[in-house]
Amino acid sequence: MILVIAEHGRGEVNRATWEVVAAAQQTGEPVKVVVVGHDCRGVASELATASVDEVLLVEDAALATYTADGYTAAIAAVVQAEAATLVLVAHTYQARDFVPKLAARLDRPLVADCVGLRRQDNAWRFVRPMFQAKLAADVLVDGPAPHFVSLQLGSFRADQVQRGASAVPVRPVAVSIDSAAIRQRPEEPFKEAKQAVDLTQADCIVSIGRGIKGPEHVVLAQQLADALSAELAASRPICDAGWLPMDRQIGSSGQTVAPKLYLALGISGAIQHVVGMKGSRMIVAINKDPEAPIFELADYAIAADLFDVVPAIIAELNSQS
Amino acid sequence: MKIAVCVKQVLSREATIRVNDQGTWVRDADAQFEINEPDQYALEEALRLKEQHGGEVIAVSAGPARVTQVLREALARGADRAIHVGDDALVEGDAFVVAAALAEAIRPEGVDLILTGLQSDDQGFGQVGVVMAERLGMPHATIIMDVSLADGQVRVKRELEGGWFQWVTLPLPTLLTIQSGINQLRYATLKGIMAAKKKEIRAVRAEGRASEQRIARLYVPEKSKQTRVLEGSAAEIAKELVQALREARVI
Known part of the structure; x- marks a missing residue:
């Protein structure tokens, strides 16, 4: 049985959790999903629409706000009680904060940041990037179950989640959490930038790189974004230069996204950017340099001047809508 | 304030990476190495905390004899002394093996704070620090962008996703994994390099x-995408692209 640890915030299931549910379903093994929190029955009900065996709901006032200590204590109890063979979770910042601790608590290995998994010769093989994704490794795990595995965002498609004909049961699981044993005292999350945007939830993203040449041309990209109902984003140099705010940065130091459409304008495709967008379902790259590495990932490659092509695309979109 | 900072020696960013003949690791016999980038920020943060609060910074690295090079570098930048946890197997060891080695080397020191980078540029586990904390019975916080110490507690700024941050307060001793860019790095001065020669x-x-994770095969990832090249006039390209987007139902 595969146990998926769900992540949620502000009453909503994290998109990356759906990707993990899809990955678990594709193995053909029985799947359960565990939701941890307080007053989060709605999240559990939403997950219960997926075709899984059941959803486990762990609620406690001490779990109302995420802490590594609280989540570790709660989920360790569930993993032990359920005798899962694999525990799958999205490789989010939250997972990076507590899953290594959870794995260490149970003294079972965690294969982190995987982009694939498959059964071969009666053993699981996990694929994970190494050396900053310049190489990939097939990893085997020894020793008894459970094995913990975190999946890189965008490695699986959230829209491939199989829904059930009717909702699966939500089973409350009682755990005892000693709130005095939780040592992290978190404050309310906040955003530094004004109008901060969560690009991870966007369906379409238009992203600009050095090829946009100057801040006066950002408006052209914005017009394309508007015509596509897309969010505008950028690679790091654009944000460092202040042409777009930092919260619109995609890449290793910015956000990691996996939209349906990622349209890269004048982006070369440095690894620091690519790690943040390579999971996109469709990638369109427009770049003057036909050798730009971004074309390696592109579904549609347009080796042309973006200042010629983008106005034409805007015109085409507007003429048909 | 006694601070241990874990620094990993990794292949230089400029190094050409080639898989070995067995297909299980990279050829690193004559490679150039450097301090893992996020660990450099952890070291810098440790040095700044010591400058503010006094105390001692101990640099710790696990691996074969060559890793003393990064310890010497840490000493040159201002660490007071260093611990080398020696074992050739640590290079390819899994996160638990490395965390156990580092934790047991640091345990007898009775430190107030352990800092690590958030992940390494080679293995990229992103878990050694957190596993160490669990092993040592310490609380931890990850991906930290600000550290302030007061009254036996530490208040840190955690980076969350999507531009969100969060302040978290923890009791000491504690372990923090540091995000790149938290501070401005200093580089070793000639005086520092000379002083480092006398440091322990x-x-x-x-x-x-023993590692429970094994690399069965290490390889250059295959290109999985079929790329379609759109050519012609701007109007032709635009027409073909928009049609393709509609057919794929992405718009």
């Missing part, structure tokens, strides 16, 4: 834990 690098043996 103490060798300890690694705790003999």
